Amino acid sequence: MHYGKKLEYKGEEALKEIEKLTAKADEVQNNLLREILIRNGETEYLRKYLRGSKDVSDFKRCVPVSTYKNIYPYIQRIAISGEDSSLISGHPITEMLCSSGTSAGEPKLMPSIAEDLDRRTFLYNLIMPIMNQYICGLDEGKAMYFYFVKAEMSTPSGLPTRTVLTSYYKSKHFKCRTRDPYNDFTSPDPAILCNDSNQSMYCQLLAGLIHRHQVLRLGAVFASALLRAISFLERNWFQLCNDIRSGRLDLTITDPGCRSSTLSLLTSPNPTLADEIEEICSRPSWKGILCQLWPRAKYIEAVVTGSMAQYIPSLEYYSAGKLPLVGTMYASSECYFGVNLKPLSNPADVSFTLLPNMCYFEFLPLGGENGTLLSMEFDEEEEVPNDKLVDLGHVRDGHYYELVVTTFAGLNRYRIGDVLQVTGFYNRAPQFRFICRRNVVLSIDNDKTNEEDLHKSVTIAKKLLEPYSALLVEYTSYADTSTVPGHYVLYWEIQIVDSPALPLDHQKVLEECCIAVEEQLDYVYRRCRSHDKSVGPLEIRVVEPGTFETLMDLLVSQGGSINQYKTPRCIKSNNAALMLLDSHVKDSFFSPRDPKWIP
Structure with a gap:
C-alpha cells in the first residue's frame, strides 16, 4: 500500500491523507523500506552488505549505521569522477544539494x-490545510515571505550543485503554486530568483510595502532571515519610501528580472502610501513595527526551534508580542521529515509529527531508562552497533534519540545529527521536539557542552540585560585553548532597543552574565572550573552592532544560503569567521568568581 504518491492534496483531502498516513505508520514505513531495497538493492553500496538480498531483516542486521564520512567517497565518485548513480541509487541522481x-x-x-x-x-x-484549521481567511490576502536563491554551481561531472531551497524555488512545483489562492506572495518570482541577495531583498521589501494592506502573514524560512530583512528595512526605508512616492525604482536595482517585475508594481506615484510608511518608520522606537506596517498580519512563519530560538525575543519585540510565531515543518537538505499539527503552539512546545512516507526512519537512543538525556553516547567517529537502532513504532514517550534515515536517493541508515525528544504520538506516528544538533559542543577538558545546554545558559543569563532595555541580538562561542587553562568565549551582540530605565554598568552587568552562564552549565563543567581548575573563567566579548550580519555575509559568500543560514553556535579556531569576530570586539568581560560546585 503506497500512501502519499499524489503530489497535491487540498483542504479536507489533505487532512484525510495525514490521518491515513499516521494511522498506518508502521505499515507505510515497512512498505517504503521494501520499495527502497527493491530499487537500490543492486547498488554497489548495498550489495557490499546485502549481497543481493532485498529482505528488510537482512537490511537491519547487515547494513551499518553511517555518517557523511562513509557516504562521501561515493559522492566524490559520482560528482567528480562522473561514475554512475547506481553506486548508491537505483534512480539517476539529478543534483547535489549543498x-x-x-x-x-x-x-x-x-x-x-x-x-x-x-x-x-x-x-x-499540507501546510495551508493545517493552518486553515486554526486561522480563517488566509486566502483573502497575500503572504509576505522573504525567500532567496543561491547562485548554482556544478560538479566536475556536470551535476548541478545548489541548496535544497534553491532547487525547489527553481522547480515547476514552486512556479505552479500561483494557481493556489493560499500561495499568493507579495514578492514577484523574478525577485525571489535573483542571485544578488541585496537587490532581491530590496525588491521583496518594496513589494511587501506596496501591498502592506493586503498582507495576512509574514515570514522567512529561518527567523534569522526575517530579522535580516528588518535590519535591511531600518537602513533603507527612506529610499524605499522615495520609490513609492515617485513611482520610480532606485537605479541601483540593475538585475533585469528584479527591475522589470518590481516596476510592474510601481504603476504610478503613491505619495499617500509613502507618507504612511515614512511616519511609521521614523518613530523613535520600532517596537511592534511589523504590526504597524502590516496591520492585517495574523502570524509570523519561520523556524524558531533549536538554534533559532535565540531570535524569539527580537521577533516578539518587533511584533509587540501580538503575532504568533509559527513553525510549520521539520526538514533538512538530506530529507523532509514532518509537519507541526499544532502550529499555534508556544515555540518552546512545538512538536513535529514525522510523516512515514518521507523516508525510512530509525532512531539511536540517547540516555537512560528513565528517558533522561545523559550524554551524547555515540560520537560521530564511533561505530554504532546495528541493534542499538529502534524503528518509528518503537520509540518511547519522553525519551531522547538521534535521527537516522534511509532514503531513495542513496542515504542508508544515515545519522542526521539531530537530537529529538518524543513528546507523544498522533495516531501511530511519533511526535518529536527538536533539541539540538549533537555535533556542536564546547570542550576544554572533561567538559562537554552541547548546543542545548549552551542555549539554556545564555537564555538565563541574558535576562540580566532586560532592566536596561538591552537585547541580546545574537551570540556564538568557541573554546579558547591558547591560554592555560583554556576557557569558553562567548561573542555577544547587544542592542539597546528603547530608552533605558536604568544606566547600563557594562562591567558589573556583563560579569554577572558570565557567572550566570557558568552557573547553568552542567556538573562536569562546574567541577572542572571550581575544583579541578582545568577550565578558566568564562569570557564574554561584546562585539559592535552589525557584526553578526557581517558574519552572515562572510559565511554566505563561502557557499551558504540566506534561506538556510544558521549562526554557528560554536566557531572553530584559526578561521576567517573567528578573525572577523575578534576584529569587531568592543570590550571583554570575565566571570568574577568560580561557579558553585557541590562535590
Missing part, C-alpha cells in the same frame, strides 16, 4: 533524485 552546514561549520553535498521534489512538494502542500 547543506547549510553552518551549525557545524562545513557544508555537505547530499544526493537528490527527481522524485525528491515531489516528496518535498507533497509536504509543502
Whole structure:
C-alpha cells in the first residue's frame, strides 16, 4: 500500500491523507523500506552488505549505521569522477544539494533524485490545510515571505550543485503554486530568483510595502532571515519610501528580472502610501513595527526551534508580542521529515509529527531508562552497533534519540545529527521536539557542552540585560585553548532597543552574565572550573552592532544560503569567521568568581 504518491492534496483531502498516513505508520514505513531495497538493492553500496538480498531483516542486521564520512567517497565518485548513480541509487541522481552546514561549520553535498521534489512538494502542500484549521481567511490576502536563491554551481561531472531551497524555488512545483489562492506572495518570482541577495531583498521589501494592506502573514524560512530583512528595512526605508512616492525604482536595482517585475508594481506615484510608511518608520522606537506596517498580519512563519530560538525575543519585540510565531515543518537538505499539527503552539512546545512516507526512519537512543538525556553516547567517529537502532513504532514517550534515515536517493541508515525528544504520538506516528544538533559542543577538558545546554545558559543569563532595555541580538562561542587553562568565549551582540530605565554598568552587568552562564552549565563543567581548575573563567566579548550580519555575509559568500543560514553556535579556531569576530570586539568581560560546585 503506497500512501502519499499524489503530489497535491487540498483542504479536507489533505487532512484525510495525514490521518491515513499516521494511522498506518508502521505499515507505510515497512512498505517504503521494501520499495527502497527493491530499487537500490543492486547498488554497489548495498550489495557490499546485502549481497543481493532485498529482505528488510537482512537490511537491519547487515547494513551499518553511517555518517557523511562513509557516504562521501561515493559522492566524490559520482560528482567528480562522473561514475554512475547506481553506486548508491537505483534512480539517476539529478543534483547535489549543498547543506547549510553552518551549525557545524562545513557544508555537505547530499544526493537528490527527481522524485525528491515531489516528496518535498507533497509536504509543502499540507501546510495551508493545517493552518486553515486554526486561522480563517488566509486566502483573502497575500503572504509576505522573504525567500532567496543561491547562485548554482556544478560538479566536475556536470551535476548541478545548489541548496535544497534553491532547487525547489527553481522547480515547476514552486512556479505552479500561483494557481493556489493560499500561495499568493507579495514578492514577484523574478525577485525571489535573483542571485544578488541585496537587490532581491530590496525588491521583496518594496513589494511587501506596496501591498502592506493586503498582507495576512509574514515570514522567512529561518527567523534569522526575517530579522535580516528588518535590519535591511531600518537602513533603507527612506529610499524605499522615495520609490513609492515617485513611482520610480532606485537605479541601483540593475538585475533585469528584479527591475522589470518590481516596476510592474510601481504603476504610478503613491505619495499617500509613502507618507504612511515614512511616519511609521521614523518613530523613535520600532517596537511592534511589523504590526504597524502590516496591520492585517495574523502570524509570523519561520523556524524558531533549536538554534533559532535565540531570535524569539527580537521577533516578539518587533511584533509587540501580538503575532504568533509559527513553525510549520521539520526538514533538512538530506530529507523532509514532518509537519507541526499544532502550529499555534508556544515555540518552546512545538512538536513535529514525522510523516512515514518521507523516508525510512530509525532512531539511536540517547540516555537512560528513565528517558533522561545523559550524554551524547555515540560520537560521530564511533561505530554504532546495528541493534542499538529502534524503528518509528518503537520509540518511547519522553525519551531522547538521534535521527537516522534511509532514503531513495542513496542515504542508508544515515545519522542526521539531530537530537529529538518524543513528546507523544498522533495516531501511530511519533511526535518529536527538536533539541539540538549533537555535533556542536564546547570542550576544554572533561567538559562537554552541547548546543542545548549552551542555549539554556545564555537564555538565563541574558535576562540580566532586560532592566536596561538591552537585547541580546545574537551570540556564538568557541573554546579558547591558547591560554592555560583554556576557557569558553562567548561573542555577544547587544542592542539597546528603547530608552533605558536604568544606566547600563557594562562591567558589573556583563560579569554577572558570565557567572550566570557558568552557573547553568552542567556538573562536569562546574567541577572542572571550581575544583579541578582545568577550565578558566568564562569570557564574554561584546562585539559592535552589525557584526553578526557581517558574519552572515562572510559565511554566505563561502557557499551558504540566506534561506538556510544558521549562526554557528560554536566557531572553530584559526578561521576567517573567528578573525572577523575578534576584529569587531568592543570590550571583554570575565566571570568574577568560580561557579558553585557541590562535590
